[in-house]
Amino acid sequence: MQNQSRRSFFKTAALSAVGAAALTSGAAEAAGKKAAKKAEGGRYDMIIVGAGCGGLVCAVRAAQIGLKPILLEKMGDSAGNTIYAAGFMLGTNTKMQKAAGISGDSADKFYDDMIKVSKGHGDPALTRYFVDNCDKTLEWMSDYCGVKFKAGMKLVFPMLTRAHLVVGPTQPGGSQLALYLQAKAKSLGVPMLFNTKVVKLLQNSKGMIDGVKVKTKTGYSEIHSRAGVILATGGYSANQAMVTMYAGSAAAKMPIRGSRIIAGENIVLTQPFMPKIVNVDQYHCGPIHGPTGANPLNIVNKGICVSKEKTERFTDEGQTYVQMSRDTAAKTKDNWAFMIVDDDVHNLKVLANDWNSYARNRAPVYKADTIEDLAKQAGLDPKKLAKIVKDYNAANDNNTRGKLVPPNTLPKAYPVKKAPFYAVPFQGGMTATFGGPLVNTNAQVLDTENQPIPGLFAIGNAAGGLFYDDYVGGAQLTNAAVYGYHVADYIKAQLKK
């Protein structure tokens, strides 16, 4: 269902692109030229690059407060990680939470969790501004933009009821979010130019970034603005050369869990102006069956993890799914492993979505009445697997899992005893990159001397500083929205001066 809908989102985008291409020599070309000409001559307050959560929130807020934004998107529709996101966003005391009877959380607790999850590397000022403004932003998205949220779910760490899931007819929630925001931007008359790729940032004689050079189906042109350019282009998760260079060859082996066109424009476009680029070796990853997109998110902490190549345990199943995914990419040949579970685990309610994901995506799950037969089916070594399962069960019975090599540190581990047994193949998959030009709390890009580069802003995954190592589930979309909203207000205040 989820992937079908993602596909239909793309189909719509692809159809409009195909439609446009079919008309290249005629009306579309003339219309394209006219739109580009109009944009070239238009007087915009700000140019927003990228139609993901960050760019769209920024465009809507700017139009609401009387600015004249223009939004440029390189693809035929929103095409970044936003449309792949499950759609969880975070708040601590929103009216949606209150309506669901939830209380007891605070921005201070959220701050502590953000710093803990970033292993103390999250920029304190960016984190503070972020946690203090989530509630306001989510309530505005609900009230003004018409985004429908289901509030009060718990996500993995810290298991507090901060999650607001974007709901509506389209799955996943991130695709629905893009649709809500695009509809609002359209109703406000925001010019949104699709198939318009920013290839260069333009700097005026005073050193201000005041425009962009764009490539469209009809050629190249320039667009200028009064207050500058907001990069909402996402990170570089789909740029294999950049991932290899910055995050290493293990990360580069990972299949991509989200958008295939997020190519690192946050770094490439800003580099001529010498921004302070931070945290480029940092990224988020998770388990995936790469060839099909099936997701064993909860299965990976519920059984024994063995490598495909050597039939060996190589990771602690008590770690986060992020770290297990990193280990799978780094410690196994070709980034392939299996989770081995028994029938009791198979029937756990919490795993229903995972099994559905494998079934829906026609990803293989091997099943047999003995461990040896299971190994044969999955292409594993039967003797080795039988010994691993025996040792693991004994350690579980004796409370000595911590002494296994590598240890298994799960607070509660499930035995692998009751037939039938299952082997679930998976890989570590790339979700998103965390690195980019460092910004201050006004989303201004800083240079290597920590001074704002005039007129240059970055938000969402295009900006560096907030995230490191891992993220509190739901915080990435929320970050894009919080700073997308704020940068519009900041620019409005600057233009008044």
Ligand SMILES: Cc1cc2nc3c(=O)[nH]c(=O)nc-3n(C[C@H](O)[C@H](O)[C@H](O)COP(=O)(O)OP(=O)(O)OC[C@H]3O[C@@H](n4cnc5c(N)ncnc54)[C@H](O)[C@@H]3O)c2cc1C
């Ligand atoms: C499978 C998956 C699930 C996730 N689930 C969640 C979740 O539930 N909650 C959460 O908080 N986060 C989640 N995330 C992360 C979240 O999706 C991202 O952090 C968020 O969408 C980033 O939004 P953005 O606006 O910064 O960029 P994006 O959504 O990536 O948008 C960038 C846009 O910029 C455009 N663009 C790029 N370069 C140019 C250019 N040169 N010219 C013009 N346009 C350009 C792209 O085409 C794209 O449309 C998930 C990610 C994945 C992959």
